[in-house]
Amino acid sequence: MILNLTTLFFTISYINLFPSSNQSWELKKDQNSIKVYIRDVNDNTKEYLAETIINSNIDNIFKMITDFDNSYRWMYKLNSSKILEKSDTLMYVYFVVDMNWPLKNRDLISDAVITQNENKIRIVMNSHPDYMPEKEKLIRIKQSRSIWNLEKIDDQYTKVALQSYAVVKGIPTFIMDLFILDSPMYSMTQLRNKF
Numbered sequence: 001m002i003l004n005l006t007t008l009f010f011t012i013s014y015i016n017l018f019p020s021s022n023q024s025w026e027l028k029k030d031q032n033s034i035k036v037y038i039r040d041v042n043d044n045t046k047e048y049l050a051e052t053i054i055n056s057n058i059d060n061i062f063k064m065i066t067d068f069d070n071s072y073r074w075m076y077k078l079n080s081s082k083i084l085e086k087s088d089t090l091m092y093v094y095f096v097v098d099m100n101w102p103l104k105n106r107d108l109i110s111d112a113v114i115t116q117n118e119n120k121i122r123i124v125m126n127s128h129p130d131y132m133p134e135k136e137k138l139i140r141i142k143q144s145r146s147i148w149n150l151e152k153i154d155d156q157y158t159k160v161a162l163q164s165y166a167v168v169k170g171i172p173t174f175i176m177d178l179f180i181l182d183s184p185m186y187s188m189t190q191l192r193n194k195f
Helices: 058-065 068-073 173-193
Strands: 006-010 027-030 034-041 046-052 078-086 092-096 104-118 120-126 144-151 158-167
Touching: 027 078, 027 173, 034 173, 046 173, 058 120, 058 144, 058 158, 068 078, 068 092, 104 144, 158 173
Parallel strands: none
Antiparallel strands: 027 034, 034 046, 046 158, 078 092, 092 104, 104 120, 120 144, 144 158
């Protein structure tokens, strides 16, 4: 989600794009009131689910998450982020992910489909690699999914969950294993610190 993208990288009931993945979540990190679960999507790709409670109302958190022009300020390893197109229920967003030398940076175009009722908001983000031409100095992430789930507890507290995976080719497994734990922990901590 992405690598965060996660974000932006960026939960609803999971719609699995890989039907063979029925593995249940395994708690991998429980730190500072943030829980991170991992499961295999397939042999080469892992998915995370991060959960926490934030001391703010649901509307403020929603505005922060969907301010995608500024996601790079708080989401893990984002070099830049930009809204390409926007309506009330749909956005297209462009992210550049910093992979650190000697690895090439990645970029990602995602839609963001928003659904909500009185107590819950969902932001479902799927990659759209053909939305714009690829850039010479970047490697396009062509398959990713991130889902934010916001659930109102009361006027002061909101449960926040982020579920995400990305198929990132050409990255050593040990780096991806670190990324999949560090990414949600960092992003959730930074988001919570905004309030």
